[in-house]
Amino acid sequence: MGRTMAPAGPGDILHLIREGAVSTRRDITTATGLSRVTVAQRVDALRGAGLVYESGPDESTGGRRPARLSLNQDHGLILAAVLDTTHAELTASNLANEVIATRHRDINIADGGAAVLDRVMDGFRGLLRQCKRHGSSRVDGVGLSVPGPVDPRTARASQPPLMPGWDDYDVTGHIQRAFDVPVVVENDANATALGEHVSHHRDASPLALIKVSTGIGCGIVVNGCILTGVDGGSGDIGHVRLDGHDDAVCTCGSRGCLAAVASGRAVAARLCGLGRSTSSGSDVRKLLQQGDVEAGQLTREAGRHIGRIASTLVSLINPGVLVITGDLASPALLAGIQESIYELSLPRAVRHLRVTLGGLGESAAQVGLTQMVADKVLDPAAVDAQLGHQQDRRGQPSTRRW
Ligand SMILES: [Zn+2]
Structure with a gap:
């Protein structure tokens, strides 16, 4: 989500690039008020993490057009599982919400959180083997939607009528034992609504x-x-x-x-x-x-x-x-x-x-879910934490994955 432009750490700059608000180093200097040296440091940090790539300068214009900065959409994969009562649709997408591989799994939601999620994680591993053949296997985040209400504070299903055995089950913990990355758990109608909204x-x-x-x-x-x-x-x-x-x-x-x-x-x-x-x-x-x-x-x-x-x-x-x-x-x-x-x-x-x-x-649910995970992974504060950039951020964990 957009924030006011005060801290302007690497995460804020990545956000501006992702939104298309800036595309050159000079744009960033103008938009943030940071010095050219500071902008260079931030951009280098983003490039070093593989989150941004720089193309050009374009020789056809005599090298006068400045190099353009873009989000590296293929930095890592977002895995999404859309659960219904009888089946799970699994996808691996890039950071631009483009689907790379899909998989279908039959489930019985009433088997409970532990059994169903074991099956979904197994499906994700198969999906990753598929992606590996195309060159990508780093997972940046995971999303799961369920046919029941999800408590926004705990990200656990909250007394879901169609999902016996899921009430208050630690879905995020289960997923993170398999993939130690940011996780989003959302109600399926909410994820569907967001998918229709962004599309x-x-x-x-x-x-x-x-x-x-x-x-x-x-x-x-x-x-x-x-x-x-x-x-x-x-x-x-x-x-x-x-x-x-x-x-x-x-x-x-x-x-x-x-x-x-x-x-x-x-x-x-x-x-x-x-x-x-x-x-x-x-x-x-x-x-x-x-x-x-x-x-x-x-x-x-x-x-x-x-x-x-x-x-x-x-x-x-x-x-x-x-x-x-x-x-x-x-x-x-x-x-x-x-x-x-x-x-x-x-x-x-x-x-x-x-x-x-x-x-x-x-x-629609998959599109919305993948969007939510991408927003979480690329959230400015999360990006700064991953890059070890702690300026003006309070209480962010400093564990680095990238
Ligand atoms: Zn009723």
Whole structure:
């Protein structure tokens, strides 16, 4: 994240280069007010760590064009694992969020944190062997998203209804025993919201995202930052009660929750009652893709229920865009959600609102997660700590990896 320009250590300079705000040593001198000698020292430190490379001067202009500084996107790899209840999608990407290799692992999230993470770490090792063949194997950071709330203070899952055996499990510690690097653990809807934000909706703030798969999740991004809430429960709309649905028992143990009425699991159960063999959000997705009329009708009805809660969300945060993703994301779901939102909201609250299907599909969580890890690895204070640059920084660990 950007900071005011006071300390201007190597980390701040790297941040300016990464943001495209500066590209030459002279730009840095102008932007920071540092002397040419100091700028040279900082740039040398960044080059020595392999974080920045310098190209030119360009001979075709007679050597007059100054050398250009760029972030070395291939400094190291970011490993990301997007966990659903039944599978983990693993990726290795560079620091510019470009995917280099992918891997799929079947999991059962209910096996608990220790067993599932062992399997994911094993998958990461396989992914690294793949990357090694292409020349890169240094890991700069690891990200993991989970289908449940994550406490922002502990980075542990916090009473996740779909994840028995994970409550308060030390996910970061488990990952760091395998890879001793910065780790990000995030709720999947939050990571998905950030992925959509950085890819398609940089100018839309706030951005709200509703993910309708087997459960229902929601992520909110304000000024480029995920709104986590004090316990990581921000946007947890799946367990808001709907009037008149006390017959619907929810996975959380309560009755009448939105997720019990309008999630992929709920729609799958109703289709099952009509004689289909559906049990999950992905089963419903297959029927929607086949143009199944009843699946479309029930999904639209689910959308209307979701839209009732979404209209409250719209009134509370007045988003510029509401993105709909997940297994049930379809024209039918979008139509149902829009019907309720426009019926129940004041014209002013929806004047500039765009309700749209996600642009990244299933890769959105991975994109958001990788972005968060890159931001953490390249955070100015973290970079300074890694380079042993302690000026004006308090309480930063001085363990160096680079
Ligand atoms: Zn519930």
